[in-house]
Amino acid sequence: MLVDDKIYLGQSTHPEYLALKYGNRHGLVTGATGTGKTVTLQVMAEGFSAAGVPVFAADIKGDLSGVAKMGKAQGWQTERAQVIGFDDYKDDVFPVIFWDLFGRQGHPIRATISEMGALLLSRMLELNDTQEGVLNIAFKVADDEGLLLLDLKDLRALLVDLQERAKEISTRYGNVSTASIGSIQRALLVLEQQGAENFFGERALDIADLMRTDRDGKGFISILAADELMRAPRLYATFLLWMLSELFEALPEVGDPSKPKLVFFFDEAHLLFDDAPKVLIDKVEQVVRLVRSKGVGVYFVTQNPVDIPETVLAQLSNRVQHALRAYTPREQKAVKVAADTFRPNPDFSTAEVITQLGIGEALVSVLEDKGVPSMVGRTLIRPPSAQVGPLLPEERRAIIANSPVAGLYDTVIDRESAFEVLAGKARDKQLAEERQQVEDERAKVERTYQEPKARRASTRQTPAEAAMNSLARTVANRLGNALVRGILGGLKRGR
Numbered sequence: 062m063l064v065d066d067k068i069y070l071g072q073s074t075h076p077e078y079l080a081l082k083y084g085n086r087h088g089l090v091t092g093a094t095g096t097g098k099t100v101t102l103q104v105m106a107e108g109f110s111a112a113g114v115p116v117f118a119a120d121i122k123g124d125l126s127g128v129a130k131m132g133k134a135q136g137w138q139t140e141r142a143q144v145i146g147f148d149d150y151k152d153d154v155f156p157v158i159f160w161d162l163f164g165r166q167g168h169p170i171r172a173t174i175s176e177m178g179a180l181l182l183s184r185m186l187e188l189n190d191t192q193e194g195v196l197n198i199a200f201k202v203a204d205d206e207g208l209l210l211l212d213l214k215d216l217r218a219l220l221v222d223l224q225e226r227a228k229e230i231s232t233r234y235g236n237v238s239t240a241s242i243g244s245i246q247r248a249l250l251v252l253e254q255q256g257a258e259n260f261f262g263e264r265a266l267d268i269a270d271l272m273r274t275d276r277d278g279k280g281f282i283s284i285l286a287a288d289e290l291m292r293a294p295r296l297y298a299t300f301l302l303w304m305l306s307e308l309f310e311a312l313p314e315v316g317d318p319s320k321p322k323l324v325f326f327f328d329e330a331h332l333l334f335d336d337a338p339k340v341l342i343d344k345v346e347q348v349v350r351l352v353r354s355k356g357v358g359v360y361f362v363t364q365n366p367v368d369i370p371e372t373v374l375a376q377l378s379n380r381v382q383h384a385l386r387a388y389t390p391r392e393q394k395a396v397k398v399a400a401d402t403f404r405p406n407p408d409f410s411t412a413e414v415i416t417q418l419g420i421g422e423a424l425v426s427v428l429e430d431k432g433v434p435s436m437v438g439r440t441l442i443r444p445p446s447a448q449v450g451p452l453l454p455e456e457r458r459a460i461i462a463n464s465p466v467a468g469l470y471d472t473v474i475d476r477e478s479a480f481e482v483l484a485g486k487a488r489d490k491q492l493a494e495e496r497q498q499v500e501d502e503r504a505k506v507e508r509t510y511q512e513p514k515a516r517r518a519s520t521r522q523t524p525a526e527a528a529m530n531s532l533a534r535t536v537a538n539r540l541g542n543a544l545v546r547g548i549l550g551g552l553k554r555g556r
Contacts, residue, residue: 063149068108072145073438081320083428085358091366092383097421099124103445109324110155115272115280118326119287127448129157138444145441153446156275158283158464162260166286168470171262174210185299186248195241198234209478212262218480255293263474268311270466298333305348312355322356330361331368346372365395379427384418403437
């Protein structure tokens with residue numbers, strides 16, 4: 062059943078294989094909750110890894126972590142292998158690197174603010190067009206003035222600087238309002254409370270660390286712990302899109318290789334497109350379309366095919382469709398969309414079968430010779446070879462400690478960037494203002510000291526003038542007293 066240059070997916074009326082040379086033509090794994098998507102994802106990840114292709118996958122529930130442990134064939138696994146005639150089935154284990162944006166269940170993953178860019182960051186912050194414009198101005202000012210934007214405090218410091226220089230900045234780059242800056246700052250605070258301060262900074266992820274193979278030639282499976290990350294869905298979706306963008310920017314053109322250089326599984330893919338502006342959807346479509354020529358295959362995993370915009374859906378050639386329910390109009394539409402994307406099989410109605418599939422069953426259509434989609438087949442997915450289900454915490458910690466990237470990303474690097482530069486400028490400005498204030502006070506004191514001395518020199522009494530004034534005051538006092546006595550005496554006599 063196992064053959065070179067192909068991944069065995071399962072059995073329909075014949076073995077269903079995914080040819081490695083078409084692995085970078087992207088794909089879609091869909092189905093309702095509990096229908097077997099995670100097992101299918103593990104089967105595909107194991108197949109690519111065994112062929113020497115590195116894999117990156119988000120692990121939403123922790124179940125995928127078992128791929129790092131030797132399998133112990135359980136009842137349903139051996140039973141399914143027998144049902145589909147999988148004579149080559151055996152237990153196996155695969156090399157794994159665990160990652161975690163929060164650094165708790167894997168090595169930390171970081172990116173700089175500059176690498177993220179204004180478009181993706183605006184999406185993450187849920188900014189409106191005006192606020193996004195201000196953020197673009199901030200990035201432009203940082204580029205023009207040579208300011209490194211590495212972490213959140215760099216961006217905050219830059220926004221404060223823009224606000225203080227609003228008149229100058231508005232004249233050169235466009236209007237920068239206090240209200241917009243305040244809104245961006247509040248959005249940054251919300252993002253920070255969701256844990257984004259752990260993501261932005263250095264050391265930034267080196268894409269090469271996702272593309273490793275072990276000494277046996279197996280591709281490393283990079284597993285992102287996403288259970289906690291899912292509480293911040295915008296951060297999760299934007300981070301994965303950033304990774305795709307980085308792969309596109311960093312990797313050279315390779316055309317159509319004999320096998321992919323990396324396969325990327327995007328679980329809960331609908332989060333990327335929920336309420337997404339058109340400019341972002343266009344960005345996703347562009348990256349998905351062009352990253353194929355870099356040898357990267359992108360596989361979206363979600364519940365309904367309608368979760369994926371049509372322009373992106375058209376780029377996904379390899380399809381695995383698990384059961385869908387059709388109780389509501391939206392679900393009925395999803396069934397129709399899913400059925401219409403397959404090459405029909407005259408032996409059954411695709412739309413009917415989608416609602417009748419059992420757990421572990423799927424409709425499979427992949428690219429065959431000359432890139433033609435295969436006729437859709439009702440397929441029983443093969444069992445994984447590694448452990449099905451999560452690792453124990455101590456098992457995960459042991460793998461992390463012996464990882465090929467152990468120690469590379471565990472320590473935060475905080476080099477001089479926009480925050481330090483702007484803080485230094487603010488400090489220098491404050492010192493200059495304080496110095497000027499001291500000089501002004503000193504000059505004022507000197508003027509105050511000199512002017513009274515001049516007045517005293519022109520009005521100072523001579524000794525004779527002082528004596529005459531004293532005598533006059535004495536005489537006046539005596540006359541006044543005598544006058545008072547005379548008046549009082551007259552009043553007494555009159556009685």
